[in-house]
Amino acid sequence: MSPPIDLRSDTVTRPTPAMREAMARAEVGDDQYGEDPTTNRLQQQMAALLGKEAALWMPSGTMANQVALLVLARPGDEVVTAREAHAGWHEAGGAAANAGVQIVEVGERGVFTRAQLEAAIKPAGLPVFPATTVVEVENTHNRSGGVVFPQDEVVRICALARERGLASFLDGARLWNAAVASGRSEAELAAPFDLISVAFSKGLGAPGGSLLAGSRELIQRANRHRRRLGGAMRQVGIFAAAALHGVLHHRARLAEDHANARRLAERLAGCAAVQLDLASVQTNIVVFHLQPGAPDAAAVVASARAKGVLLNAFGARTVRAVTHLDVSAAQCDEAAAHLTSLLAA
Numbered sequence: 001m002s003p004p005i006d007l008r009s010d011t012v013t014r015p016t017p018a019m020r021e022a023m024a025r026a027e028v029g030d031d032q033y034g035e036d037p038t039t040n041r042l043q044q045q046m047a048a049l050l051g052k053e054a055a056l057w058m059p060s061g062t063m064a065n066q067v068a069l070l071v072l073a074r075p076g077d078e079v080v081t082a083r084e085a086h087a088g089w090h091e092a093g094g095a096a097a098n099a100g101v102q103i104v105e106v107g108e109r110g111v112f113t114r115a116q117l118e119a120a121i122k123p124a125g126l127p128v129f130p131a132t133t134v135v136e137v138e139n140t141h142n143r144s145g146g147v148v149f150p151q152d153e154v155v156r157i158c159a160l161a162r163e164r165g166l167a168s169f170l171d172g173a174r175l176w177n178a179a180v181a182s183g184r185s186e187a188e189l190a191a192p193f194d195l196i197s198v199a200f201s202k203g204l205g206a207p208g209g210s211l212l213a214g215s216r217e218l219i220q221r222a223n224r225h226r227r228r229l230g231g232a233m234r235q236v237g238i239f240a241a242a243a244l245h246g247v248l249h250h251r252a253r254l255a256e257d258h259a260n261a262r263r264l265a266e267r268l269a270g271c272a273a274v275q276l277d278l279a280s281v282q283t284n285i286v287v288f289h290l291q292p293g294a295p296d297a298a299a300v301v302a303s304a305r306a307k308g309v310l311l312n313a314f315g316a317r318t319v320r321a322v323t324h325l326d327v328s329a330a331q332c333d334e335a336a337a338h339l340t341s342l343l344a345a
């Protein structure tokens, strides 16, 4: 049998030969002394590309999010996010365990409005309430199927945050996908926020690494928290070289992943066993639900695996498929054929 078509996540990509070569050739030094030239170059280039004063490499997106909350909030504070935000669902309770904050989810399908944020901000000055100090946007939103957060609403949300003294944070693990899908630059999408994170290990295909960007002052504080969490590393240039290669060579091609996800989604939406909102398929993620009477997610994932297609069960009756650098259009079509036949059975 040919190797499996792995649609579990865009994190499963392996570095290409050219990326490995860039990594092998990377000039390195001790990043704790600020002496890793490749990491310094990545941080400078990303600060410029994202339109922020400064940037700091992070070993993972989870640590980037944790450090962001440590910088922007104090223990006991409240952070407003969209429903099913990564920070609340996929970080092992780190928001509470590390930053000591509680998360309040608002909106629907990965997005929310200025009015919904306003309603969620607890009244100030009363001792019973926690202080609402941070608003976090996830763009694209993972669990809602890679949806792009409408930028005009982002602008209104961040304006309200400033009026009410809240800090704003963008979890932009897939900001690259949001930029390609919306036709807006990463800098424009990032502009309204105090602090943002991006990941190199998702669609861009690097073996690891994320980055925080913001004002010099916030990044200086982030550096201390990174160290405290044990995320300060040494010859990071090997990873930074992979990130630079991914940004340069794998960013524009994300449009192919989006087209592949769309084709897969359209075929799945035609199955009676599947409930899939095609409007949610805007980038490289396809989240679908199984209709009453259809097998559950674990059964669908198991029968797909037997056909050589790997998927993720995202809930009892919810399945996620993600397209990426290491699956071609032909493989996505093959996966769609297997899935539609097993869902029809």
Ligand SMILES: *Cc1c(COP(=O)(O)O)cnc(C)c1O
Pocket (backbone or CB within 6 Å): 060, 061, 062, 063, 065, 086, 087, 138, 140, 141, 142, 171, 173, 174, 199, 201, 202, 210
């Ligand atoms: C993947 C992801 C992260 C970071 O995950 P790591 O696996 O720790 O790199 C953060 N936010 C979102 C929305 C993600 O999808």
